[in-house]
Amino acid sequence: MNLSLILIGQLLALGLATGFLAGLLGIGGGMLMVPFLTLILSHADVPSGMAVKMAIATSMATIVFTSLSSVRAHHQRGAVRWPLVRGMAPGILAGGLLAGAGAFSLIKGQALALIFGLFVSFSATQMLRNLKPKPSRQMPGTWGQAGAGTGIGFLSGLVGAGGGFVSVPFMTWCNVPIHNAVATSAALGFPIALASTLGYVLGGWNLPAALPGALGYLYLPALAVIALASVTMAPIGAKAAHAMDVAQLKRVFALLLYGLAAYMLWKAFAGT
Known part of the structure; x- marks a missing residue:
């Protein structure tokens, strides 16, 4: 699969969109990136199961760069807890x-597509419901936070997301103000992405390259192009998050997520 101008343009557009959303909504961009990367890799004749795994791993690796850019912008506004x-x-x-190092390499690609589709559907539904927490609820203590972090990290590593779709609802459920939850989620995206990417490299170390430029589950050319574009846009999204009410945008984005979830569920059941 050569990096044609058309492909570079597609990856740049994907990186710009996901970078902006990472800053705006505190997400890593994987919810948007994984389905489109799966489609691109499938058209390159990568087997369906491997295409899903490469898309998830490459998506997560880009968050290493996106999260640093996004959290810097949020930190300058004093929003990170x-x-x-x-x-x-x-x-x-x-x-x-x-x-990344264990479950990801053992679970079949179609099963991961199913998990991803269900996870995105749940996340979209939570965004639409916009439930209000009990006023008395607070963040758990040290062990509770560590346990919540373990669950968020594990689920994020399986689906290639930065954790924002779990950590932001969790923190707002515990009465952390939404802008602080978004900013803190952006900061949490870095350790999520770093640990998961290291796991993907270890888990796929002995795999033959599915495409030129691939390192196990990681597709390095796509990683480079998307990361460059997303890092550019993440601060702009973070700035916009502090200047607008994102409730309406979340509803629109939730509808888009339903469409992407449907595509991944189709990949899971079609198995092609």
Whole structure:
């Protein structure tokens, strides 16, 4: 699969869109990136199961770069709750590494597509419901935060998402203000992505390259192009998050997620 101008344009557009959303909504972009990368890789004659795994791994690897750009912009506005980052990061590292190096390589690609589709559908539904938490609810203590981080890291590693679709609802459920939850989620995206990507490299180390430029589950050319574009757009999305009410945008984005989830569920059941 050569990097034609058309392909580069597609990857750039994908990187710009996901970078902006990473900053705006506190997500890693995987919800949008994985289905489109799966489609691109499938058209390159990569077997369906491997295409899904490569899309998930490559998507997560881009978040290493996107999260740094996004969290810098949020930190400058004083929105990141660093004590929550320190409390959840150890569990996130353990969960992400466990998923990337263990479960990810053992689960079939079609099963991962099914998990991804169900996860995205659930996330979209939660965005639409916009439930309000009980006023008395607070973030759990040290062990509770570590446990929540482990679950977030493991699930994120399986589906190639930065964790925002779990961590943001979890923190707002615990009465963390939405802008702080988005900013803190962006900071948590780095340890999630770092641990999971390391796991993908270890788990796919002995795999033959499915495409020129692939390293196990990672497709390096796509990683480079998307990361460059997404890092450029993440600060712009973060700036927009502090200047607008994102409730309406979340509803529109949720509808898009339903469409992407349907595509991944079709990939899971079609098995092609």
